[in-house]
Amino acid sequence: MTSEFILEMSQISKTFPGVKALQEVQLNVRKGTVHSLMGENGAGKSTLMKILIGIHPADSGGQILFKGNPVTIHSTNDALGMGISMIHQELSPVPFMTISENIFLGRESTYGKSFWVNDKEMNQRTEELLNQLEISLDPKMLMKDLSIANTQMVEIAKAISYNSELIIMDEPTSAITEKEVKHLFKIIRGLKDKGVSIIYISHKMDEIFKISDDITIFRDGQYIGTKHVDELDTNKLISMMVGRELKEMFPKEHAEIGDILLEAKNLSRKGFFSNISFNVRKGEILGFAGLMGAGRTEVMESIFGITKLDEGEIFIHGNKVNIRHPKDAIGHKMALLTEDRKLTGCFLPLSVRDNIAIASMDKYTTSGFINPKKINTECAEASIKLNVKTPSMEQLIKNLSGGNQQKVLVARWLQTDPEILIVDEPTRGIDVGAKAEIHRLLCQLAKAGKAVIMISSELPEVLGMSDRVVVMHNGKITGEVKRDEATQERVMELAIG
Amino acid sequence: MKSESIVEKKNNEQFKAMLNIFMKKYAILLIFIVMVIILSILSPAFLRPRNIMNVFRQISIIAVIAMGVTFIIITGGIDLSSGSVVALVAVVAASLAHPNQFPLIFAIIGGMLVGALTGCISGTIVTKQKIPAFIATLGMMIVARGAALIYSDGRPITNFTPSFDFISGGYIFGIPTPIYILALVTVVSHILLKHTKFGKYVYAIGGNSNAALVSGINSTRVVIMVYTYAGLLTGLAGVMLASRLSAGQPTAGVGYELDAIAAATIGGVSHSGGIGTIFGTIVGALIIGVLNNGLDLLNVSAYWQQIIKGVIIVGAVIMDKRKNR
Numbered sequence: 009m010t011s012e013f014i015l016e017m018s019q020i021s022k023t024f025p026g027v028k029a030l031q032e033v034q035l036n037v038r039k040g041t042v043h044s045l046m047g048e049n050g051a052g053k054s055t056l057m058k059i060l061i062g063i064h065p066a067d068s069g070g071q072i073l074f075k076g077n078p079v080t081i082h083s084t085n086d087a088l089g090m091g092i093s094m095i096h097q098e099l100s101p102v103p104f105m106t107i108s109e110n111i112f113l114g115r116e117s118t119y120g121k122s123f124w125v126n127d128k129e130m131n132q133r134t135e136e137l138l139n140q141l142e143i144s145l146d147p148k149m150l151m152k153d154l155s156i157a158n159t160q161m162v163e164i165a166k167a168i169s170y171n172s173e174l175i176i177m178d179e180p181t182s183a184i185t186e187k188e189v190k191h192l193f194k195i196i197r198g199l200k201d202k203g204v205s206i207i208y209i210s211h212k213m214d215e216i217f218k219i220s221d222d223i224t225i226f227r228d229g230q231y232i233g234t235k236h237v238d239e240l241d242t243n244k245l246i247s248m249m250v251g252r253e254l255k256e257m258f259p260k261e262h263a264e265i266g267d268i269l270l271e272a273k274n275l276s277r278k279g280f281f282s283n284i285s286f287n288v289r290k291g292e293i294l295g296f297a298g299l300m301g302a303g304r305t306e307v308m309e310s311i312f313g314i315t316k317l318d319e320g321e322i323f324i325h326g327n328k329v330n331i332r333h334p335k336d337a338i339g340h341k342m343a344l345l346t347e348d349r350k351l352t353g354c355f356l357p358l359s360v361r362d363n364i365a366i367a368s369m370d371k372y373t374t375s376g377f378i379n380p381k382k383i384n385t386e387c388a389e390a391s392i393k394l395n396v397k398t399p400s401m402e403q404l405i406k407n408l409s410g411g412n413q414q415k416v417l418v419a420r421w422l423q424t425d426p427e428i429l430i431v432d433e434p435t436r437g438i439d440v441g442a443k444a445e446i447h448r449l450l451c452q453l454a455k456a457g458k459a460v461i462m463i464s465s466e467l468p469e470v471l472g473m474s475d476r477v478v479v480m481h482n483g484k485i486t487g488e489v490k491r492d493e494a495t496q497e498r499v500m501e502l503a504i505g
Numbered sequence: 506m507k508s509e510s511i512v513e514k515k516n517n518e519q520f521k522a523m524l525n526i527f528m529k530k531y532a533i534l535l536i537f538i539v540m541v542i543i544l545s546i547l548s549p550a551f552l553r554p555r556n557i558m559n560v561f562r563q564i565s566i567i568a569v570i571a572m573g574v575t576f577i578i579i580t581g582g583i584d585l586s587s588g589s590v591v592a593l594v595a596v597v598a599a600s601l602a603h604p605n606q607f608p609l610i611f612a613i614i615g616g617m618l619v620g621a622l623t624g625c626i627s628g629t630i631v632t633k634q635k636i637p638a639f640i641a642t643l644g645m646m647i648v649a650r651g652a653a654l655i656y657s658d659g660r661p662i663t664n665f666t667p668s669f670d671f672i673s674g675g676y677i678f679g680i681p682t683p684i685y686i687l688a689l690v691t692v693v694s695h696i697l698l699k700h701t702k703f704g705k706y707v708y709a710i711g712g713n714s715n716a717a718l719v720s721g722i723n724s725t726r727v728v729i730m731v732y733t734y735a736g737l738l739t740g741l742a743g744v745m746l747a748s749r750l751s752a753g754q755p756t757a758g759v760g761y762e763l764d765a766i767a768a769a770t771i772g773g774v775s776h777s778g779g780i781g782t783i784f785g786t787i788v789g790a791l792i793i794g795v796l797n798n799g800l801d802l803l804n805v806s807a808y809w810q811q812i813i814k815g816v817i818i819v820g821a822v823i824m825d826k827r828k829n830r
Binding site: 312314333334335337338339344346351352353354355356357358362365366367369370373376377378380420 | 700701702703705706708709711712713715716717718719720721722723775778779780
């Protein structure tokens with residue numbers, strides 16, 4: 009039976025420690041078509057693609073048929089060998105090598121079987137490739153001298169150079185301009201004509217409708233459905249993406265909403281966000297919704313003094329403040345629970361106690377010397393209060409589970425006694441129990457009169473926890489919705505821009 | 506019967522877990538003790554008090570440098586300039602120690618200040634210019650050597666006031682002065698690292714510099730202070746060396762930086778930052794000292810000693826990697 013499908017994935021599941029990322033999902037891609045994957049952040053699109061190209065192994069029980077034959081893919085090389093290549097969302101050029109060296113990285117042309125690299129042949133082949141794609145760049149240019157858009161185009165050329173029959177494009181247009189998108193679409197149509205199939209991942213609705221033949225929708229690690237593009241419109245698509253019942257319970261408590269604590273006016277940072285204005289009041293939880301890369305994290309980093317603002321003013325208690333370093337922000341009673349626990353949160357080689365104490369050392373020291381009794385008891389109390397599961401305070405934080413690490417970091421910030429608490433994806437990658445505890449805590453903090461700003465890419469969380477939701481798209485605020493007006497559809501519409 | 510065996514098994518497991526923790530914490534000390542036992546069996550002269558004091562005296566200069574280097578490595582940096590700075594300090598201190606010129610304390614303080622200044626410069630370059638410590642201190646290593654040669658005109662500076670000899674050659678209650686100096690530096694460094702806010706910040710910066718920034722730590726200031734403190738101790742080591750050699754030798758101290766780094770590394774100070782103790786570094790320095798001394802007593806050739814030392818340094822790091830897995 010020769011199938012009309014080039015790729016048939018069925019019953020694919022993937023479990024990460026504590027999280028079921030994919031539950032028996034399927035994906036069937038027809039030969040010579042563009043097949044788009046849609047879903048919110050964390051719906052499972054990227055995980056599925058990583059399974060397909062051999063970065064993650066799937067749980068047992070699933071099956072992948074490529075060109076009708078069952079295959080097992082253990083590595084990216086396996087995938088490339090079969091004719092599957094991927095353009096990753098995050099580009100990884102080698103900056104001080106030329107375009108042709110980058111394209112042929114790991115499979116350089118050589119003179120015969122020797123180890124002398126044949127630069128001439130590589131440059132020539134690259135030139136042919138670029139000409140064919142109508143990209144006017146010199147193969148001998150260094151990658152570091154290319155614009156992001158051109159870097160992206162080179163990545164696309166690289167993926168095509170493998171002569172793959174199936175190319176996965178993960179957000180290929182996130183960094184390029186309208187004109188280049190048109191160019192890319194032309195390339196995609198050319199590939200289609202040659203019988204190449206494309207799996208296309210993007211959050212941009214207009215693109216999806218313009219380029220796709222079929223669309224498969226995922227939600228919360230589950231397969232929702234596959235539709236021909238003619239059967240869908242934006243509204244239908246959004247409702248399939250977000251159409252879950254909001255059955256999860258959030259411990260939202262009534263809190264007295266008071267005066268404005270923090271106000272941001274026209275904040276801009278070139279290349280990241282512009283014209284950001286919002287305020288948050290005492291007792292309020294202000295949600296920040298949007299897709300990944302919308303610029304929410306960058307705004308908060310600038311407010312906290314990690315990066316410099318180009319323009320804009322920040323007011324706390326109505327007074328203009330000048331925050332140039334996080335220590336200034338902490339001085340103004342702000343706290344920032346960062347998005348990436350490992351990268352900007354935990355001190356992995358240090359103990360639970362030191363991880364809790366580090367942002368409020370002045371409390372435990374007299375003229376620089378630590379009061380061991382004070383630091384031990386206060387940190388132990390904080391850890392007990394947040395229900396951190398650790399055998400001792402001396403335990404290294406790297407030995408704790410993600411949820412417990414997160415609780416330690418929350419404890420760290422509560423020790424600084426903040427009035428304004430910014431939490432960035434506070435429950436990402438942690439188990440359900442710890443998640444509920446953190447939700448409860450945030451509500452209690454609001455009730456105690458703190459202002460909470462919560463960035464979250466999980467719609468139910470944002471809707472369930474926030475009093476107001478600010479939605480960002482592409483570095484700009486696209487809307488603000490009150491709690492009683494906020495629906496998944498409304499927020500998703502604004503997030504898509 | 507059956508339940509007893511379960512209890513036994515559980516005890517056994519607990520014992521194993523405790524042993525594991527103990528081994529992780531004190532593996533390096535254990536190695537040291539084993540070395541001492543083997544050497545004392547092989548050579549009866551080894552355990553004589555005179556010999557033991559000799560070992561301490563020999564390691565004192567390197568160990569004082571290694572205390573400061575420990576701070577630097579914990580922040581994730583390195584210091585290649587210690588050996589040259591020792592020479593620079595030695596000639597400066599020697600020139601301040603001529604008889605009937607200044608009080609002796611001038612030579613000591615002056616030498617230490619010169620050391621601190623070099624550290625302060627290196628630390629400033631590392632933080633403000635964001636130059637890798639390897640390169641910044643490589644530059645300082647070459648510059649300090651040149652400065653030592655210029656200052657001394659390339660010749661040893663001699664003619665000290667006799668009391669200057671006391672720093673490295675004297676005895677208090679029958680114990681050599683350098684041992685007191687080393688003990689003092691060790692205690693101060695340990696307190697600084699373990700019992701002050703500064704020390705916690707040192708670990709935090711090396712453990713995760715991004716998180717340190719978010720936590721409001723002024724890393725620039727802390728790192729400059731770390732290099733300055735290390736320079737101060739290197740300065741003290743330079744004074745000790747001038748006293749021991751009875752001369753400010755502009756060509757002295759070659760390779761000291763590597764010995765100091767080796768002591769810290771054997772002692773479990775991690776070059777990826779955030780991990781290490783003063784206790785470990787002292788044991789590391791002792792291991793090197795005992796090894797040198799023991800191999801000498803056993804008449805092992807100096808050439809073979811080099812090979813053994815090199816193997817032990819790399820072996821220590823391999824072991825460290827394993828236990829941290």
